[in-house]
Amino acid sequence: MTMLGPLGFTAPWLLLGLVALPLLWWLLRATPPAPIRRRFPGVALLLGLADEMVQAERTPWWLLALRMLVLAAAILGFAGPILHPEPVVPGRGPLLIVEDGSWASAADWPRRIERLTRALTEASAAGRPVALISLADPPPAAPPFTEAADLIDTLPGVQPKPWEPSIDLDPAKLLPAGRYDTLWLSDGLDRASRAPLVKAVQAHGTLKVWQPAVPVLALGSASVDGTKLKLPLSASAPVSRTFEIAALGADPSGLERELARQPVTLKDAAQAEAIFDLPPELRNRITRFEIAGLRSAGAVSLTDDAQKRRKVALISASSAREGLELLAPTHYLHQALAPSADLVEATLADALPVKPDVIILADVGEVAERTELQDWVEKGGMLIRFAGPRLAAVDTSADPLLPVRLRQGGRSIGGTMSWGEPRKLAPFAETSPFAGLTVPDEVTVREQVLAEPDPDLGARTIAALADGTPLVTRKTMGQGAVVLFHVTANAEWSNLPLSGLFPQMLERLSVSARPAAPTAEDLAGQTFTPLKRLDGFGLLIATEAEAGVKGEDLAEGPPGPDLPPGLYGTEDQVLALNTLPRGRQLAPALWPAGVAIEGEAAPKQMPLAGFALAAALVALLLDILATLALSGRLRGPRAAAVIALAVALMPSPPQAETMSEARAIEAASNVVFAYVPTGDGAIDQVSMAGLRGLSQTLTRRTTVEPSEPMQLDLETDDLALFTLIYWPVTETSPTPSPAAYVKLNRYLRGGGMILFDTRDADLAGMGAATETGRRLQALAAPLDIPPLEPLPRDHVLTRSFYLLQTMPGRYDGPIWVEAAPADAEQAEGMPFRNLNDGVTPVVIGGNDWASAWAVDDVGQPMFPIGRGQAGERQREIADRFGVNLVMHVLTGNYKSDQVHVPALLERLGQ
Numbered sequence: 001m002t003m004l005g006p007l008g009f010t011a012p013w014l015l016l017g018l019v020a021l022p023l024l025w026w027l028l029r030a031t032p033p034a035p036i037r038r039r040f041p042g043v044a045l046l047l048g049l050a051d052e053m054v055q056a057e058r059t060p061w062w063l064l065a066l067r068m069l070v071l072a073a074a075i076l077g078f079a080g081p082i083l084h085p086e087p088v089v090p091g092r093g094p095l096l097i098v099e100d101g102s103w104a105s106a107a108d109w110p111r112r113i114e115r116l117t118r119a120l121t122e123a124s125a126a127g128r129p130v131a132l133i134s135l136a137d138p139p140p141a142a143p144p145f146t147e148a149a150d151l152i153d154t155l156p157g158v159q160p161k162p163w164e165p166s167i168d169l170d171p172a173k174l175l176p177a178g179r180y181d182t183l184w185l186s187d188g189l190d191r192a193s194r195a196p197l198v199k200a201v202q203a204h205g206t207l208k209v210w211q212p213a214v215p216v217l218a219l220g221s222a223s224v225d226g227t228k229l230k231l232p233l234s235a236s237a238p239v240s241r242t243f244e245i246a247a248l249g250a251d252p253s254g255l256e257r258e259l260a261r262q263p264v265t266l267k268d269a270a271q272a273e274a275i276f277d278l279p280p281e282l283r284n285r286i287t288r289f290e291i292a293g294l295r296s297a298g299a300v301s302l303t304d305d306a307q308k309r310r311k312v313a314l315i316s317a318s319s320a321r322e323g324l325e326l327l328a329p330t331h332y333l334h335q336a337l338a339p340s341a342d343l344v345e346a347t348l349a350d351a352l353p354v355k356p357d358v359i360i361l362a363d364v365g366e367v368a369e370r371t372e373l374q375d376w377v378e379k380g381g382m383l384i385r386f387a388g389p390r391l392a393a394v395d396t397s398a399d400p401l402l403p404v405r406l407r408q409g410g411r412s413i414g415g416t417m418s419w420g421e422p423r424k425l426a427p428f429a430e431t432s433p434f435a436g437l438t439v440p441d442e443v444t445v446r447e448q449v450l451a452e453p454d455p456d457l458g459a460r461t462i463a464a465l466a467d468g469t470p471l472v473t474r475k476t477m478g479q480g481a482v483v484l485f486h487v488t489a490n491a492e493w494s495n496l497p498l499s500g501l502f503p504q505m506l507e508r509l510s511v512s513a514r515p516a517a518p519t520a521e522d523l524a525g526q527t528f529t530p531l532k533r534l535d536g537f538g539l540l541i542a543t544e545a546e547a548g549v550k551g552e553d554l555a556e557g558p559p560g561p562d563l564p565p566g567l568y569g570t571e572d573q574v575l576a577l578n579t580l581p582r583g584r585q586l587a588p589a590l591w592p593a594g595v596a597i598e599g600e601a602a603p604k605q606m607p608l609a610g611f612a613l614a615a616a617l618v619a620l621l622l623d624i625l626a627t628l629a630l631s632g633r634l635r636g637p638r639a640a641a642v643i644a645l646a647v648a649l650m651p652s653p654p655q656a657e658t659m660s661e662a663r664a665i666e667a668a669s670n671v672v673f674a675y676v677p678t679g680d681g682a683i684d685q686v687s688m689a690g691l692r693g694l695s696q697t698l699t700r701r702t703t704v705e706p707s708e709p710m711q712l713d714l715e716t717d718d719l720a721l722f723t724l725i726y727w728p729v730t731e732t733s734p735t736p737s738p739a740a741y742v743k744l745n746r747y748l749r750g751g752g753m754i755l756f757d758t759r760d761a762d763l764a765g766m767g768a769a770t771e772t773g774r775r776l777q778a779l780a781a782p783l784d785i786p787p788l789e790p791l792p793r794d795h796v797l798t799r800s801f802y803l804l805q806t807m808p809g810r811y812d813g814p815i816w817v818e819a820a821p822a823d824a825e826q827a828e829g830m831p832f833r834n835l836n837d838g839v840t841p842v843v844i845g846g847n848d849w850a851s852a853w854a855v856d857d858v859g860q861p862m863f864p865i866g867r868g869q870a871g872e873r874q875r876e877i878a879d880r881f882g883v884n885l886v887m888h889v890l891t892g893n894y895k896s897d898q899v900h901v902p903a904l905l906e907r908l909g910q
Contacts, residue, residue, distance in 0.1 A: 012079060015075065015076075015079050017071070017075040018072060018075055021068055021071060021072060063623065063626055063627070066619055066622060066623050066626065067623055069615075069616075069619045070616050070619040070620045070623060071616075073612050073613070073615045073616035073619060074612075074613065074616040076608075076612045077609045077610075077611075077612030077613035077615075077616060078609070078613075079609075080607075080609050081607075081608040081609060081612060082606065082607050082608065083606040083607075083608055092126075092128070093128065093179060093180055093181065093205070094128060094129045094130070094131070094145045094176075094178070094179075094180035094181070095119070095123050095128050095129070095130045095131075095148075095180060095181050095182075095183065096130075096131050096132075096133065096175070096176065096180050096181070096182045096183070096201070096204075097116065097119060097120075097130060097131070097132045097133070097182075097183050097184075097185070098133050098135065098182060098183070098184045098185065098201070099112070099116070099132070099133070099134050099135070099158070099185045100134075100135050100136065100164075100165060100185065100186055100187035100189075101134035101135060101136035101137060101158075101160055101161055101165075101187075102135075102136045102160060102161060102163065102164045102165060102187045102189070102536075103160060103161065103162050103163065103164070103218075103296050103297035103298040103536050103538075103579050104164070104187035104188060104189050104216045104218075104236075104296065104298060105160045105185070105187040105536070106160040106295060106296040106297065106298075106536045106537050106538070107214070107216075107294060107295060107296045107299075108212050108214070108761065109159075109160055109536075109537075110761040110811045110812075111212070111761055112185055112210075113155060113158070115185065115210050116155060116158075116185065117152065117155065119183055120148045120149075120151055120152045120155075121148070121152070123148040124147070124148035124149050124152070128148065129145035129146060129147065129148070130145060130146065130147075130148045130151055131143045131144065131145045131146065131176055131180075132151055132154075132158075133174065133175075134158065134161075135165035135169065135193075135197075136160070136161035136163060136164065136165050137161055137561065138165070138166075138169065138174055139174075141173065142173065142174060142175055142176045142177070143176065144176070145176065145180070155867070156866065156867040156868060156870070159535070159536055160297075160536030160537070161536050161561075162297035162533075162534045162535060162536050162538075162559065162564060162565050162579050163558070163559040163560050163561070163564065163565065163579065164189070164191060164558075164559075165191065165193060166193065166560060167191065167192045167193045168193070169193045169197060171196060171197050171199075171200035171201075172200075174197075175200055175201065175204065176204075178204070179204060179205050180204055180205050181205045181206045181207075181208070182201045182204070182205060182206070182207045182208070183208050183209075183210065184198075184201070184207060184208070184209045184210070185210045185211075186209055186210065186211040186589050187216070187589075188211055188212060188214070188215075188216050188236060188588060188589055189216055189236055189586060189587070189588070189589055190236075190587040190588060190589045190590060194589065198591070198592065198595075202592070202595075207595050207596075208595070208596045208597075208598065209591055209595055209596065209597045209598070210597075210598050211589065211597055215235045215236045215237040215239050215270075215588070216235065216236040216298070216586060216588075217233065217234070217235050217236075217243070217291055217294060217296075217298070217299060218233075218234050218296075218298035218299065218579070218580045218586060219231060219232070219233060219234075219245070219289055219290070219291060219298070219299060219300065219301040219578075219580065220232035220233075220234065220301065220578070220580050220582065221301060221576070221578045221580075221582060222289065222301060222303055222307050224306065224307060224309075224340075227277065227280075227309070228275055228276065228277045229275070229276040229277075229278070229283065229286075229307060230273055230274070230275055231245060231273065231274040231275075231276070231289055231301060232271065232272075232273055233245065233264050233266070233271070233272045233273065233274060233291075234270065234271055234580070234584075234585070234586045235266060235269075235270045235271075235586065236270070236586040236587060236588045237270060237588050238266070238268050238269050238270050239266050239268070239269075239270070240266060240267055240268045241265070241266055242263050242264065242265045242266075243263070243264050243265075243266070243291055243292070244261055244262075244263055244264075244291070244292035244293070244789070244790065245261065245262045245263075245264055245274040245289055245290070245291060245292070246258050246260070246261050246289065246290055246291075246292050247259050247260040247261070247262075247276060247278075247286045247288075247289050248286070248287060248288050248289070248290065249282075249285035249286040249287045249288075250285050250287070251285075256287070256793075257793060257794065258792060258793055258794070259278075259282055259285060259286060260276055260278055260282065260286075261292070262274045262275070262276055270586070274289075280309045280311065280342050283307070283308070283309060284308045284309060284310070284357075286303050286307065287302070287303060288300055288301060288302045288303060288540075289301040289303070290538065292789075292790040292814075293790040293814040293816075294814075295537045295538060295812075295813065295814070296536070296537065296538055297534045297535065297536050297537065297538045297565060297579040298538075298579045298580055299538055300534060300538040300578075300579070301578050301580075302534070302540075302565070302566070302567060302576035302577075302578055303576060304567065304573075304574045304575050304576035305510055305573045305574050305575070306518070306575075306576075309340065309341060309342055310341045310342070310356075310357040310358060310510075311341070311342045311344060311354070311355075311356040311357050311358075312337055312341045312342070312343055312344065312356060312357065312358045312359075312360060313343075313344040313345075313346065313348075313351035313354075313356040313358070313359045313360065314330045314333055314334065314337075314343055314344070314345050314360050314362065315345075315346070315347065315348050315351060315359065315360065315361050315362065315364060316328070316329040316330050316361075316362040316363060316364065317329075317362075317363055317364050317365065317390050327490060327492070328490065329362035329363050329386070329388065329488065329489050329490055330345070330360075330362050330489060331490060332489060332490055332491070332497035332498070332502065333360060333362065333489050333497075336497075336502055336503040336506055337503075337506065341358075344356055348361075348364075348367070348368070348369050348373065349368075349369055352369065352372055352373070352376060356381075357381070357382065358381070358382045358383075358384060358510075359373070359376070359381065359382075359383050359384070360384045360385075360386070360489075361383070361384070361385045361386065362386045362388070362488075362489040362490075363386060363387065363388025363389065363390050363391055363488060363489070364385070364390065364391070365390040365391050365393065365394040365396075366394055367399075367401060370399075370400075370401065373401060374400060374401060374477070376480075377401070377477045377478065377480040377481070377482060378477055378478025378479060378480060379478065379479060379480065380478075380479040380480050381480045382480055382481050382482075382483070382509070382510070383401060383480070383481070383482045383483070384482075384483045384484075384485070384509065385401070385402065385482070385483070385484045385485070386484075386485045386487070386488055386489040387448065387449040387484070387485065387486050387487055387488060387493070388488045388489075388492070388493075391406075391449060392406075392408070392409055392449050393408070393409075394408075395408060396408075400477075401482055402482065402484055403460050403473040403474050403475035403482050403483065403484050404451040404452065404454060404456075404457055404460055404470070404473045404475075404484070405451065405452040405454060406449050406450065406451060406452065407449070407450045407451070407452055411447065411448050411449070411450050411469075412446070412447050413445065413446055413447060413448075422444035422445060422446045423444060423445050423465040423466055423467055423469070424439075424441065424443065424444055424445075424465070424466045425439045425443055425445070425463065425464075425465060425466065425471065425496075426439075426463075426464045426465060426466045426468070427439060428462075428463060428525070429462075430525060432462045432463060433462060433508045433509060433526075433570065433571065434462065434463055434472075434504075434505055434508050435524075435525030435526055436521075436522075436523065436524030436525025436526055436551065437501060437504055437505070437508070437525070438501075439501065440499055440500070440501060442495070442499070443494075443495060443496050443499050443501060444494065444495060445465060445471065445487055445493065445494040445496070446493055446494060447487070447492075447493040447494075448465075448469070448471070448486040448487050448493060448494075449486050450469065450486070451470050451473060451486070456475075457470065457473075460473045460474055460475050461473050462474050462483075463505075470486060471485070471486050471487065472484065472485050472486065472505075473486070483509060508573070510573045518551075518555055518575070519555055520551070520552040520555040520556050522551075522555065523551025523552060523554060523555045523575075524551060524552055525551065526550075526551035526570055527548040527549070527550060527551070527570070528548060528549045528550075528551060528554055528568035528569060528570055528575060529546070529548050529549075529568065529569055529570070530543045530546045530548075530549065530564075530566060530567075530568055531543065531566070531567040531568060531569045531574065532566050532567045533564045533565065533566030533567075534564070534565045534566050534579065540566070540567075543566070549563065549568060554568060554575060554577060558581040558584075559577060559578075559579055559581065563577065564577075565577045565578055565579045658716060659713075659716050659717050659718050663710075663717070664718060664721060666707070666710075667710065667717075667718075667721035667722060668721045669707070670705070670706065670707040671704055671705070671706040671707065671723045671886075671890075672706060672707050672708075672709065672710060672721070672722055672723060673691040673694065673695065673706060673709045673710075673722065673723060673724045673725075673726065674691075674709060674710045674711070674712040674717075674722040674724075674725050674726070675687035675688065675691060675709065675710075675711060675712060675725070675726040675727070675728065675850075676712050676714065676725065676726070676727040676728070676733075677711055677712070678728055678729075678730045678732070678733050678734075679730075679732060679733070679734055680730060680732075683728055683730060684711065686728075686850050686851055686854055686862070686863075687726060687728055687850045688709055688711065689850070689853075689854035689855060689856070689862055690726070690849065690850025690851065690852070690853040690854040691709035691726060691850070691853070692708070692709055692854075692855060693853040693854050693855035693861075694706075694853045694879075694882040694886070695707075695708075695709065696855065696859065697853070697879045697882060697883060698882075698883060698886060701883060702801070702883060702887070704886060704887075704890065706723075706886075710722070712725060714736045714737075714740040714743065714744070715736075715737060715739065715740055719743050719744065719746075719747035719752065720746075720747060720750060720752070722752070723886070723889055723890070724753055724755065724885070724886060724889055725747075725752065725753070725754045725755070726754075726755050726757065726849075726850065727754055727755065727756050727757065728757050728759060728850060729756060729757065729758045729759070729772050729775055729776045729779065730759075730772060730775070731771040731772055731775055732775075733775055733779060735778070735779065736779075738782075741782045741783065744783055745782075745783060745784040748783065748784060748785070748841040748842070749784065749841075751839055751841075752841065753839055753840065753841060753842070753843065753885075753888075753889050754841070754842050754843075755842075755843045755849070755885065756776060756780070756842060756843070756844045756845070757809075757845060757846065757847070757848060757849055757850065758770070758772040758773055758776055758844075758845070758846040759772065759846060759847075759848040759851075760772050760773065760846040761811040761813055761846050761847070761848075772846075773846075776844070780842075783842075785841065785842055786818045786819065786841065787818070787819040788816040788817065788818060788819055788842070788844065789816065789817065789818075789819040789820070790814050790815070790816055791807065791814065791815050791816070791817050792820060793805065795817060796888060797817065797840070797843075797884055797885065797888050798884070799884075800884045800885075800887040800888040800891060801880075801883045801884050801887040802880040802883060802884055804877065804880060804881060804884060806877060807845070807847070807877075807881040807884075808847055808852070808874050808877050808878050808881070809845075809847030809848045809849035809850075809851065809852040809853075809878050809881075810847065810848035810849075810851040810852045810863065810865055810878075811846065811847045811848055812847065812874060813845060813846055813847050814845070815843055815844065815845035815847070816842075816843070816844040816845065817840040817842075817843055817844075818840035818841060818842070839888060839889055840888075843885065847878075849878060849881070849882065851863045851865075852865055852874075852875055852878035852879075853878065853879065853882055861875065865878070
């Protein structure tokens with residue numbers, strides 16, 4: 001193929017005919033010599049006579065140009081022009097496949113696996129050895145080249161990682177030696193390590209890049225601004241679209257539900273911010289945010305203690321007198337906690353019913369509600385007590401709400417009746433929750449209550465004075481804990497409440513949260529245990545016994561193999577490490593000039609031969625008409641004949657046809673599914689086989705026994721006779737007539753359902769990037785479709801027969817249904833809202849459900865899904881989705897009826 005700019009020609013030698021056009025122009029313009037003029041008087045007798053045969057003296061210039069256009073268009077058409085042709089380079093020698101493998105690759109992972117499989121299959125057929133490198137999980141040394149067939153078997157184990165490739169990649173250690181070609185599957189993001197690696201790869205041979213054109217989206221970590229949560233949304237390139245950010249967390253029954261949703265609009269920008277202003281009770285239940293409809297670790301933002309506003313009850317035995325607020329037992333506690341916690345100042349009897357997270361007793365000696373308070377602690381509450389004259393004066397030997405036994409009376413240091421100076425604090429031990437905090441030299445203790453010697457005293461001491469006397473002690477009680485400060489909460493016995501150390505100690509005890517992101521200094525000296533980690537698709541996975549992580553590394557280091565994103569915790573707090581590091585600015589990947597880019601990022605090739613030949617034919621017809629007109633033959637009966645011939649060649653309007661009686665009876669006699677033909681025989685065959693497989697599944701598992709599916713004729717069939725219409729969308733799907741659209745809208749308004757399937761793994765969901773996505777938009781524009789939203793977790797479709805959370809087909813992507821009413825609310829104690837009153841008229845997705853349902857003549861699956869048990873599990877879920885879909889069509893909102901809530905709750909709890 002010869003390239004000429006963006007044009008390619010399959011038969012370029014035919015273009016030499018264009019050189020002969022000037023010669024042809026000259027020949028056509030050539031005329032005989034002018035005749036000799038002779039005057040003859042008898043010519044006067046011919047005046048007034050009309051000559052039916054007109055002969056032009058010379059060919060008009062515009063007719064010559066038209067004929068040149070005919071010849072030029074014909075030459076170009078037969079030369080086989082192609083706009084933006086895909087470069088076809090015969091592969092020879094080894095092939096290196098480089099996959100970024102980061103979280104940004106997860107959104108279109110099925111497409112990447114398909115491209116990987118195709119590359120390995122082509123290499124296997126050509127006998128080319130292949131090596132595969134994932135930059136997010138690089139091998140310790142350069143991989144050897146091996147048989148392509150062996151690598152195909154390992155593809156199920158290739159998964160995206162929830163982090164980006166390291167910036168310290170060494171091309172010399174990573175790349176094999178020798179000459180080879182490279183196929184790079186890019187995630188679409190630019191990073192510092194890419195440029196030197198690209199340069200090194202090009203030194204070994206040719207480079208070809210596969211990269212989607214869809215911008216990469218990611219969520220940053222939520223920040224606290226007063227009572228609001230701010231969540232940054234970043235894109236790798238400016239886009240104009242509205243995205244939905246969902247806040248997920250536990251409902252009162254303990255099940256994870258969507259708690260709130262906030263739209264965020266990017267107006268030709270790459271940065272935006274979602275703001276959630278929620279009540280504290282709802283905000284504290286949020287565990288993560290995610291971009292609705294996007295499966296990627298970057299589309300998930302985990303929350304931790306920093307985003308939770310705890311409810312703290314402050315209780316003291318006395319109140320400050322007017323003008324003496326600084327001496328109040330809770331004054332400094334109020335100052336330290338008010339910016340980051342919701343304070344409840346009441347009696348203990350009034351505070352317990354509001355279920356606070358923390359209860360602080362400031363110099364309370366006798367606790368009247370001891371039993372109720374002990375039950376509250378054992379169920380997970382945290383009780384913090386401060387000493388004082390009242391606590392020192394009572395007998396606490398039998399008090400279970402103290403971490404240690406206390407001596408009656410206080411210890412005075414530095415007073416008139418004692419010797420020695422006020423005591424300073426000792427450095428915090430590594431096992432203490434206060435480890436890493438700097439102890440100011442000016443903090444001293446003048447008086448305290450003393451603990452009785454006990455074998456457990458050392459283990460329960462988490463802070464001590466310089467002489468080893470316990471200052472803060474703690475013990476666990478059931479699921480909660482009791483902490484005792486052996487000094488007062490005001491400055492009466494110590495200046496600790498006046499120092500900056502005081503709020504830091506409360507923060508380490510998870511009494512308050514730090515609004516800003518913690519620094520390495522804040523987390524110094526602590527060891528965090530991995531609790532849960534994110535996979536590349538944004539799912540939280542429970543971890544097994546793993547080594548702890550230093551707090552400094554957690555605050556400074558970006559996510560990576562040694563520090564995967566997820567939840568990390570100590571005994572007193574939980575910290576979230578998100579995929580997108582703070583300060584990371586997303587930018588699109590740029591490649592050197594001359595690098596071939598395929599995939600969605602490359603312009604689609606378009607054959608132009610048909611257009612050129614069609615233009616030549618039209619120009620030739622115009623030449624014929626012009627020649628007839630100039631010769632005077634396009635008049636009278638001849639003109640009428642030409643017009644009649646043109647009218648005869650015009651397509652006649654379609655005649656109104658009706659559905660045959662036999663076909664109507666067959667469709668109306670039972671539940672029948674139908675599919676819209678695409679014009680592609682192979683796809684239509686899969687659609688028929690898929691609906692047949694769905695019918696067999698329903699027959700085996702339910703009381704619904706559908707008849708044989710039918711191919712739908714939108715022009716003649718009565719759509720109301722069909723229970724479900726499956727509409728696969730291709731790039732060349734025919735457009736229905738206006739009369740067919742009228743019937744389709746009547747079908748949707750009458751309670752029918754259409755399942756649109758773009759079969760593109762939902763890449764069209766990101767701004768309709770694929771051809772099938774754009775074709776779906778064109779097909780659906782005349783339809784009366786209500787506002788849509790990604791399938792809510794509490795939609796009736798998730799429980800109409802099976803309890804489902806995903807609706808996969810051959811691919812596993814999100815689906816879109818009719819949006820819930822704006823006033824839809826969740827009843828108290830119910831796990832889901834009472835959503836749409838009827839059936840969602842359309843379900844839109846790109847999961848290729850027909851291929852997952854399709855069976856052959858003996859009932860065996862026609863197409864593979866994934867590999868091994870995971871693939872068969874996905875096929876089973878796809879069958880269950882088909883059953884739920886049909887049951888939703890047949891029963892409507894039956895399963896959202898509150899009468900069935902007890903039975904559903906029982907099943908959900910199993």
